[in-house]
Amino acid sequence: MTRRTGKHATISDVAQRAGVAKSTASLSFSAPERVSADTLERVLSAARAIGYAPNAMAQSLKSGRNKLIGFMVSDMRNPHNGSILRAVQENAAQQGFLVITATSDDSPDREREILRRFQSMRIRGAILTASGNDAQYVEELTSLPMTFVTFDQHLDGLACDHVGLDNRLAVRMLTRHLLDLGHRRIAHIAGTPGLWTARERLEGIRETMSEAGLPLPDDLVVNGQFRSEPSYAQALHLLNRPEPPTAIITANNTSAHGALKAVRALGLRCPEDVSLASVDNLPWSDLIEPRVTCTAQPVSKMAAKATGWLLERLALPGADTGQPPREAFMVPELELGGSTAPPRAR
Amino acid sequence: MTRRTGKHATISDVAQRAGVAKSTASLSFSAPERVSADTLERVLSAARAIGYAPNAMAQSLKSGRNKLIGFMVSDMRNPHNGSILRAVQENAAQQGFLVITATSDDSPDREREILRRFQSMRIRGAILTASGNDAQYVEELTSLPMTFVTFDQHLDGLACDHVGLDNRLAVRMLTRHLLDLGHRRIAHIAGTPGLWTARERLEGIRETMSEAGLPLPDDLVVNGQFRSEPSYAQALHLLNRPEPPTAIITANNTSAHGALKAVRALGLRCPEDVSLASVDNLPWSDLIEPRVTCTAQPVSKMAAKATGWLLERLALPGADTGQPPREAFMVPELELGGSTAPPRAR
DNA sequence: AGTAAATATCGAACCGGTTCGATTGATTCG
DNA sequence: CGAATCAATCGAACCGGTTCGATATTTACT
Known part of the structure; x- marks a missing residue:
């Protein structure tokens, strides 16, 4: 009976139950080959028994990096953005990342506030559809210790990857x-x-x-x-x-x-x-x-590329410096409808 | 010149710059009245000077609670869900919370995976539009140390708040x-x-x-x-x-x-x-x-209620126990369109 | 057999905050 | 004047992981 009392199992709990030091328990997860088969088995089953899930915040605190990316958009009600978000989530999930979304409603103030929170959460990268474009805005973004990929809205003077339409x-x-x-x-x-x-x-x-x-x-x-x-x-x-x-x-x-x-x-x-x-x-x-x-x-393709580029940079050791900014201007598809016809003769 | 080298300023940096112990610097933010006016001023200006933003992960590690809520939905492309998400974000933001969104695409496997990640991220509460409904599924949710609010989809046997349509x-x-x-x-x-x-x-x-x-x-x-x-x-x-x-x-x-x-x-x-x-x-x-x-x-109202209830429970000391589950079945509005008319006489 | 190398495990320090008991100096009061 | 009170600050422990150097045990080799 894995009864929960609201508390989370820690790696020390696992270690104790398996009769090993917590460093050994840690190794069992991060480098199983460095642990004897017997020990590995004991640790893993102990973990299973008490429903252990590593505390991502503790991991992040130590490593200085987490598995979160930000997604800031001006309006979540436009289904266009919903499609983008969906694709971003999917691509992020494949690499174990979760997506924090925020809506700016086109308000620069709100956007600033959101970025502040992102920073506090130590989000290292974000995809953003910017709602501002002046030099001061770009300056603010540059000063943040965060890697951006701009989507749709290109920002002049911001050295970051961009994915958008041609x-x-x-x-x-x-x-x-x-x-x-x-x-x-x-x-x-x-x-x-x-x-x-x-x-x-x-x-x-x-x-x-x-x-x-x-x-x-x-x-x-x-x-x-x-x-x-x-x-x-x-x-x-x-x-x-x-x-x-x-x-x-x-x-x-x-x-x-x-x-x-x-x-x-x-x-x-x-x-x-x-x-x-x-x-x-x-x-x-x-x-x-x-x-x-x-x-x-080509929304899915665009979102996939943006997410891919972002995660690629986040995986680099020295943050985002080193590689020059990349730009992708995707080719749209013309869909003819009944709304266009030759003009009426006058 | 607040130049960033990619690293984040820590509270120790602030303390050192202000010439105080880091515990005092911490107090300056959490309980300014316990610090002398002079010290407070020095700490705050030091923080400003080096662009200090508290590390939310460190705070959470210590306190055991973070400012994140989850939002899991089956399909982000339906603008209905976009509207919900928007309202959830807005209400969450007012209390300083960020929203982690995830799309299950109606796959129970994906849903399980998402919840596992939520748990790792120590998300304490989530709004979810469930895609399953059997007893095992409910059992799984119950076993998680997380407070849920179900949205749209009511789950029989799950003791949690529910907001949906009548x-x-x-x-x-x-x-x-x-x-x-x-x-x-x-x-x-x-x-x-x-x-x-x-x-x-x-x-x-x-x-x-x-x-x-x-x-x-x-x-x-x-x-x-x-x-x-x-x-x-x-x-x-x-x-x-x-x-x-x-x-x-x-x-x-x-x-x-x-x-x-x-x-x-x-x-x-x-x-x-x-x-x-x-x-x-x-x-x-x-x-x-x-x-x-x-x-x-009434999407906005519903999302506001769901978010409100969730955050209310998260604010309680003893998790969500104590208060019985609440249910809101909102009254829809009939919008008459041209698609309905008396049947043709046969 | 004796030593070197390889393997398995451990203990301690650290990440960046918060918190609590201890310490110091100033103030109050009998 | 000396004891008690209070305000301001500090140092250390802790949250839950990871990592690294140290230690113990086994295996390999001369």
């Missing part, structure tokens, strides 16, 4: 697709200014338009803040113009959500009245009519 | 709604057999039908496993019957997803040909035509 390529695919269909007046509901992905996606569109000899007028670029409500409002404005765009590219899935709602609210039809294309999949997009043309991210 | 009420609302519309032949795409929510939801429907003097024939109850693909397949079967149901109630949002896809795949219209109602919201349901009538869970 954002320019993603919007280029969307833009080219719309241009090929015959669109000339394309609007963009952009992401939060200052954030890297927002900038890259905007620039990618501008680039592609420019190569085609077309302008991307300033008044057709609006700020949807990567959120649904602002994007809804901005889409309303765009579509109510005397000369509305014939197509809209949204910066991410929540923006697309807002834009599509606006199209419907105005009684317009998509794609007949306006085409819609977006970076990122919409959750359960196969039920949404029309299905929105988008560039999908 | 499942019977939820399906009663849906069933009554359909009955009031005139439906008589109602099918149910049920959840994984053995799971509590699946059973409760099924029984709730049976109950309500029975009160109305109507049968719920066995062949109209199928197993959708709480997943989209099986639900899709089962819905196809149901609707291809010679005498198809005029309405379907699905056990959760992913099931509704599959069912709605099936309706479309068959070229049927919802609600004209068949009505659809579901427990749980569909993500971005406002874009899905027709909007599925459902019972929405």
